[in-house]
Amino acid sequence: MVSCTDCHAEMSYDPKFKKFVCKHCGLTLTYQEYMELRDKNRSDDESDADKKKRKHDEYLKWWLSKK
Structure with missing residues (x-):
């Protein structure tokens, strides 16, 4: 099942137009457009996870430091 990159609902393939x-x-x-958007969204998610981890690490470092 392919999910929409905008609303995350199910997408179906239309063979007449060769599009999802x-x-x-x-x-x-098109399949190519879908793959590009999916890959872009995944890289954005990874960067958000990296930001969250960095904030967590900075807070932990502050918390463990002498105040």
């Missing part, structure tokens, strides 16, 4: 179509918001993407 979102059943909820109507977004249409």
Whole structure:
């Protein structure tokens, strides 16, 4: 199952147009477009996780330091 990159609803493949179509918001993407957006979103998620870890590490360092 392919999920929409905008609303995360299920997408179906339309063989007539050779595109994926979102059943909820109507977004249409070719396979290549879908893969590019999916990869971009994954890299954004990883950077958010890195930011969260960095903030956590900075706070821990502050907490353990002499105040």
